[in-house]
Amino acid sequence: MNGEKERKPGAALDRTSAAGPPVPFRARGRLLVARLVDRTRTSRLFRRILPTRRVGWQAVKDAVTWLLRFPLRIAGAVGRGLLAALRAWRRWVRVQDYRDAVEQAEKLAEKFVEIRALTLYRWRVTGITALAAVGGLVVVDLVAGPPALWSAVGAGLLALAVAGRRKDGAPGRTAALGGPRTLAWTMDPQVLVDAFRDAKLIGRDESLRLVERATHSGGGWSITVDLPATRKAADVLKHRDALASALAVDEVQLVAERVRGRGGHAGRVFLWVADVDPYSGPPFSSPLVRAETWDAWRPVPFGRDARRRKVDLPLVWTSLLVGAIPRQGKTMAVRLAAAGFILDAFARLYVFDGKGGKDWRAAEAVAHRFVCGDDQAHAEAVRDGLVELVAEVQSRYARMAELDDETCPESKITPQLSRDPAHRMPITAVVLDEVQVFLDNPTKLTMGERGTTLGEYIADLLAYLARKGPAAGIIVVLATQRPDSQTIPSRLRSVLGTRFALRVMDWRDSNIVLGDQMNTRGYDASTLLPSHKGVGILRPGGETDAGADAVALTVRTFYLTNAEWRAVCTRGRVLREIAGTLSGHAAGEDTVRGIDSAAVTDALSAGPVSWNAERLPEPLRGVVEFLGEELRPGGRRFVPTAELTDALDVEPSVFARQMGELGCRPTRQYVPEGDGVRRVRGYLTAEIRDAVDRVRAGEISPTEDDVDGEA
Ligand SMILES: Nc1ncnc2c1ncn2[C@@H]1O[C@H](COP(=O)(O)OP(=O)(O)OP(=O)(O)O)[C@@H](O)[C@H]1O
Numbered sequence: 201m202n203g204e205k206e207r208k209p210g211a212a213l214d215r216t217s218a219a220g221p222p223v224p225f226r227a228r229g230r231l232l233v234a235r236l237v238d239r240t241r242t243s244r245l246f247r248r249i250l251p252t253r254r255v256g257w258q259a260v261k262d263a264v265t266w267l268l269r270f271p272l273r274i275a276g277a278v279g280r281g282l283l284a285a286l287r288a289w290r291r292w293v294r295v296q297d298y299r300d301a302v303e304q305a306e307k308l309a310e311k312f313v314e315i316r317a318l319t320l321y322r323w324r325v326t327g328i329t330a331l332a333a334v335g336g337l338v339v340v341d342l343v344a345g346p347p348a349l350w351s352a353v354g355a356g357l358l359a360l361a362v363a364g365r366r367k368d369g370a371p372g373r374t375a376a377l378g379g380p381r382t383l384a385w386t387m388d389p390q391v392l393v394d395a396f397r398d399a400k401l402i403g404r405d406e407s408l409r410l411v412e413r414a415t416h417s418g419g420g421w422s423i424t425v426d427l428p429a430t431r432k433a434a435d436v437l438k439h440r441d442a443l444a445s446a447l448a449v450d451e452v453q454l455v456a457e458r459v460r461g462r463g464g465h466a467g468r469v470f471l472w473v474a475d476v477d478p479y480s481g482p483p484f485s486s487p488l489v490r491a492e493t494w495d496a497w498r499p500v501p502f503g504r505d506a507r508r509r510k511v512d513l514p515l516v517w518t519s520l521l522v523g524a525i526p527r528q529g530k531t532m533a534v535r536l537a538a539a540g541f542i543l544d545a546f547a548r549l550y551v552f553d554g555k556g557g558k559d560w561r562a563a564e565a566v567a568h569r570f571v572c573g574d575d576q577a578h579a580e581a582v583r584d585g586l587v588e589l590v591a592e593v594q595s596r597y598a599r600m601a602e603l604d605d606e607t608c609p610e611s612k613i614t615p616q617l618s619r620d621p622a623h624r625m626p627i628t629a630v631v632l633d634e635v636q637v638f639l640d641n642p643t644k645l646t647m648g649e650r651g652t653t654l655g656e657y658i659a660d661l662l663a664y665l666a667r668k669g670p671a672a673g674i675i676v677v678l679a680t681q682r683p684d685s686q687t688i689p690s691r692l693r694s695v696l697g698t699r700f701a702l703r704v705m706d707w708r709d710s711n712i713v714l715g716d717q718m719n720t721r722g723y724d725a726s727t728l729l730p731s732h733k734g735v736g737i738l739r740p741g742g743e744t745d746a747g748a749d750a751v752a753l754t755v756r757t758f759y760l761t762n763a764e765w766r767a768v769c770t771r772g773r774v775l776r777e778i779a780g781t782l783s784g785h786a787a788g789e790d791t792v793r794g795i796d797s798a799a800v801t802d803a804l805s806a807g808p809v810s811w812n813a814e815r816l817p818e819p820l821r822g823v824v825e826f827l828g829e830e831l832r833p834g835g836r837r838f839v840p841t842a843e844l845t846d847a848l849d850v851e852p853s854v855f856a857r858q859m860g861e862l863g864c865r866p867t868r869q870y871v872p873e874g875d876g877v878r879r880v881r882g883y884l885t886a887e888i889r890d891a892v893d894r895v896r897a898g899e900i901s902p903t904e905d906d907v908d909g910e911a
Pocket of ligand 1: 483484524525526527528529530531532533555681733734735756757758759
């Protein structure tokens with residue numbers, strides 16, 4: 201309305217009283233209260249303090265609860281104060297400090313009379329003080345009356361209540377911080393210090409320094425601490441279980457990482473404690489399900505760590521070994537790695553499935569070579585496929601050597617080379633699920649003049665591909681449910697760069713997948729829970745963003761349903777059809793091209809290490825020198841111990857012990873003697889080759905004295 205002033209809150213009430221009929225006195229009082237309430241409600245200060253009615257109501261409820269509980273809290277505090285006072289008095293009357301010191305110095309007998317006299321004296325002082333206090337109260341009551349007496353009693357109770365009040369984190373009061381210990385340390389770092397002491401990660405008189413206070417992030421509490429100067433962060437990682445126990449959490453809930461590089465040092469540890477089991481809950485879907493295409497050169501999305509950070513797996517330039525007992529998620533892990541190649545139209549796939557089920561059937565639509573089954577014919581087809589790849593590696597190296605520096609600067613494949621059809625060097629992944637089926641094949645073979653088995657030959661081919669293949673764009677991905685040293689010989693294991701161990705039977709199997717001594721560094725896949733499907737320890741060969749400084753990290757793999765997996769394979773086929781890169785089995789051409797098998801045999805006999813004996817520990821050096829060419833794959837299979845000890849002129853028992861330390865155990869085999877055969881003790885050359893590989897790979901460290909140093 202024109203001329204009407206802006207109405208203020210409460211203005212309606214003013215007008216009613218001013219312009220209307222006279223208001224009775226009682227009603228005026230009610231109006232005043234209403235106006236006051238209205239003013240208060242609309243005031244800025246009130247709105248800031250109590251933003252909503254719900255909050256206001258809650259505040260009132262809290263205040264009432266507090267008032268009702270107050271007498272109980274006071275009674276509790278007085279009780280605790282009384283107890284504390286009695287304890288303090290008892291220590292004083294028993295001369296406890298002095299007694300403890302004397303006991304520590306083992307002089308209790310000498311000082312007993314003195315302590316006893318002091319105790320009696322203090323009892324007397326106590327008695328006199330008590331009498332004086334009672335007398336004092338009686339006098340107060342007589343002189344000043346009951347109010348003064350009650351005031352004196354009240355003052356005493358107040359003093360006791362103050363002494364007995366709850367102090368958060370005060371030592372000796374276990375109830376000061378309720379709830380689990382993990383929660384307690386977020387409020388009082390002293391609890392964390394105690395946990396470190398209990399786990400024997402720091403000494404009794406040592407402490408931690410807080411670098412970053414506890415904060416809640418990603419479903420758990422994190423904190424960064426510095427250890428005392430002489431302590432190492434690596435030891436905390438090693439004894440993570442002990443720390444988890446001291447903090448009263450399951451070890452899967454505790455993540456301990458070193459803080460390295462800038463802002464970090466050898467004694468700085470980052471701890472993260474999950475609120476609940478971080479690997480429970482529904483699985484995470486793979487981002488590849490939604491990806492139209494993928495570049496095989498990019499690290500493939502593999503899973504998430506405990507803190508739910510994405511873990512990508514670089515596969516170009518490395519190779520992957522996945523090991524686990526059945527039904528833990530091996531096939532899923534390998535499928536994820538394969539999916540990255542499937543969705544790249546320029547990548548090529550060799551899929552060899554030893555299980556023979558339908559797990560890999562969908563990949564038939566894109567695979568250049570596809571074998572599914574565990575018969576002899578399948579094993580031979582796998583061998584042919586691998587021989588073809590070995591020849592391909594040789595051919596690629598020969599062709600790269602011819603290329604100019606601009607196209608191929610380092611005799612290594614580049615993204616441009618791999619995508620240019622003219623160069624015929626696509627990134628090629630060779631995936632073997634249940635590889636033990638092929639590696640265990642006992643069929644006898646003759647390689648050149650030497651005898652071997654089909655399984656050993658396949659192991660040699662794979663070892664060659666894992667060693668020489670990555671630089672030529674060939675990537676080996678193996679999965680096995682029997683990760684033992686017999687099945688995956690160490691000459692093959694030592695060249696597989698990336699390892700992923702899902703749950704295995706014991707720490708030995710875990711070490712076989714992850715590498716020697718990994719259990720002592722705190723990584724043992726046998727401790728994973730059976731319910732944790734798809735959760736494993738990843739030891740990356742390349743760099744991953746999550747936990748980049750860690751030797752290994754626990755990862756829960758992404759999940760691909762069967763339908764999603766089939767969709768990925770179908771998409772891979774369509775992409776290849778569009779790009780014109782569908783080839784081999786998927787394009788209906790299954791014939792393996794002609795191969796110079798002599799060249800392949802020569803390539804393999806070059807061996808994983810040059811069979812020279814330099815820097816090998818004794819007696820391995822002597823054995824390698826003595827056997828020479830006979831040690832090559834396809835050479836002698838068995839050497840009698842007596843032949844070796846005679847040739848090396850060593851004491852048989854010392855020789856057996858030293859060979860045992862290198863992982864070579866003697867076995868009994870029949871050897872020809874005269875017209876018949878005789879059973880003798882000796883060593884398998886495969887085991888000797890494995891020992892050489894392990895020394896070269898640094899898995900066995902010879903002592904200085906054992907090594908023939910290179911000057
Ligand atoms: N990341 C994951 N999250 C949840 N469940 C998973 C995950 N990975 C695998 N699984 C489940 O674990 C079970 C076993 O998976 P998978 O077939 O991959 O194991 P496997 O080790 O290859 O078994 P097998 O040895 O029989 O071949 C399946 O039921 C699968 O759904």
